[in-house]
Amino acid sequence: MTDQTSRELFERAQQVIPGGVNSPVRAFRAVGGTPRFIASAEGPYLVDADGDRLVDLVCSWGPMILGHAHPEVLGAVTAAAGRGTSYGAPTRAEIELAELIVERTPVEQVRLVSSGTEATMSVLRLARAATGRDLVVKFAGCYHGHVDALLASAGSGVATLSGLGAEGARRAADDAALATPSSPGVPGATTAQTIVLPYNDREAVRQAFAELGDQIACLVTEAAPGNMGVVEPGVEDGEHFNAFLARVCREHGALFVSDEVMTGFRVSRSGQYGVDGVQPDLMTFGKVMGGGFPAAAFGGRAELMQLLSPVGSVYQAGTLSGNPVASAAGATTLRLLDEDVYTRLGRSADTLRSAVADAFAAAGLPHVTQSAGSMFSVFFTPADVTAVPDYATAQRQDTVAHAAFFHAMLDAGVYLPPSAYEAWFLSTAHDEQALSTVVEALPAAARAAAAAATAESH
């Protein structure tokens, strides 16, 4: 396996694109080396610019639940594109996509947008307008896109890169204190309106609402976090964490916003809502619902959604919103997602999880695996960690061991997220052959990770 062409492309990319990538998580900053430039993809495989075929466990960071170049999705996209690619006027396709979302989730109306970031940004504006309040509560390690107000103690690429270098470490430490921006360029005044709490910490939520409840517009949470690795919402005295959050919000007249950009239509046909049944006031969607195209949405009760322009006065807009090609890809994808899909995905995830556990145990490498449906995470945490309930625990990972593991898997033909804080994703296209490639690569990669592990891990 060579990465010569990727190296050349990376050199060229860095001349015209900052860091050579259009989203920081794509760079190999946390693991070292050169990002693979992808030439094509089909089913469970990526083919890089040097012609190497890699089993893809990133799946475009979640969207490709049916695998790459799915024939029915491609057919719908080709047909739609043949009729023109954007009109800036309403279409039947966008109604169909909206109806499919409304059928599967508790929202009554949705507005289509082009990215998850746009969805969460819009939902904050709507929540603030609806309540006449300014404060927003989020959890450390949750990522809701690069919205200024939510870029505080953020997960995903911010978590990945915050471990690197003195500036990153300083910023991460600041973040832990209180709602300091995770990025220069985000005004302190913006994140001063954001309260950051530790995930799964009910006492912290109670306290924040006791002190500031009458000023809180909304609490926004990942429905099941996947951007600090996969962290499971806890259950206490029979009450699911999301049910607790919805109850506290209700008691204080704040809105409960469930961000299902990652979990929506992936962890079940109805997303995390299909798992815990907790009804949010507002929801955001993205990734899977776009079928691999830039499409996302936010929705909620009609009474709230009717506050949006042109019915109400909360302004929100988009030149390419509800794009006909993206809508066709999304609607075709959602129609193909029956219950059987999730059973198959769950079985594949179980196969990988137990293969990871066996390989890591044989290599003597402590770790924790956690999952939400077919998305799951391997945390390279020390031996005293038996569960990862929050960001602070996720940050105890041995990123050196992770990097060694990542590269050993890549050399064996498996493309994992180049970050210890991102979930692994599966698709229905991951057949026995693709899964075997992963399973067979694991023992040697676990040994490489164990050899690289720092003292704290053991």
Ligand SMILES: Cc1ncc(COP(=O)(O)O)c(C=O)c1O
């Ligand atoms: C939970 C969650 N919310 C929001 C976003 C932002 O979506 P996008 O990258 O499409 O802007 C992401 C992913 O990036 C996400 O995982």
Ligand SMILES: N[C@H](C=O)CCC(=O)O
């Ligand atoms: N973890 C992110 C989204 O879920 C990764 C996608 C990106 O930021 O490029």
